[in-house]
Amino acid sequence: MASGRPIHATSLSNHLIPVTNLSPDGFAPFGQVIQNPATHNDLPGLEHVTANQGTATKWLDVTDMTSHYEMSRSQRQARVAVNMFVCQPRKLEERSDGRRIFNVEILERHPFTPQTFVPLGVSKSDEKTCYLIVVAPTLPSRSWDESSERQPPYPTPPSPKRMRSLKELLLGTRPNPFTNNYAPSTTPPPTKTSSALKPKGPGPPDLANLKAFIARGDQAVTYGPGTWHAPMVVLGEKPIEFVVVQHANSVASEDCQEFEIKSDDVVAVDVSSGIMAAESAKAKL
Template sequence: MKTLQTERLTRAAFAPFGDVIELDGARHFAINGGTTERYHDLAEVDVTENGGRPLLSLFRAQPRTLPVEIAMMERHPLGSQAFVPLTTRRYLVVVAPAGEFDPAQMRAFWTDGWQGVNYGKGVWHHPLLALGQVSDFVVVDRGGEQPNCDEVSLAEPRRLVFEASLATAE
């Protein structure tokens, strides 16, 4: 089985696939009489194609057992999809560029736990890969009448290479 090495999630590394949602480096300013700090415009929500509308949901992800085998990928061709964790537990992200699926272009990232991701429209990604414990996420994606999820099975699954000690670090 081929392996897929994980790398640390950064804005620069993830830019071809969408946005990293994090406070570091974000535009921010005080609001509400100085009692709140607003971190502004953290991701491009792109969901209005063909009459789509934004949905706000909570996802509860069951933890995955290491090593993780990647056997399928999915994409949402009509809109972006953002995941914002409600805990500081690390999780894994596997992506491939939008367009025709090319397994040679797959990349895997590990998060610092508090980082969110916003997959761009049509970007291939694996479903949530929580580590260690059940993890909750706020999800912003597209609602509408048209089907908006394509799935592909990998002819040859990939095994994620990830240091197990990072899975439980918080």
């Protein structure tokens, strides 16, 4: 979570968000879904090789973890951070019509890094424990609340590229003896980068177009850099342990920003239909 004073949302009418099952196509504007391609038909284009003396299938580059901290104002170098979050189940609002509602009170983003959540110990067939993902598009920067005391760290242009020395140019033509760069990279040649894998810019979240997804225990998720999202929401009867991987440079406003939704607005997720859909999807696996 970010430190400092949160940014307040502008006025918004009451908004009830429907829930859908998490899928790579549906989540594509916001990041990437990581799941076993052998048991799903919605991860086209992934390459794979045989590994571990023929006992394993290795799927290559299942998610993108590129750091974009060269765009940050401080220009402070980031490191890879691997943390664990033990997330307790959230309490839901029970409405008179039988709907179970999760009220969204705050969103956050990590402007310069993807963030991957990998759940531990939850079976895909567990119908009593799952997790909820809430994300929002980013509005143009002109929509930013200029009265806020906390301004975003954008935009800072990348530093000019340094000219490579003759030694570096020569070493670049053959395997470097001080590294393990003797085998071809498993990373495929770069193609057109998805907008979800690029930083989103300084704007606030588009609260009118929030999306919500139910994820099973066999699905991990990567939020694209700068994607507005709710803190992790576990649903069901038991906590979920997540291994979380991201970059961080220890500058609070560059590592994480929060956006507080005003108390007189109601932005809520209708969890009931999503849980029913998730249980139906599990039954088909």
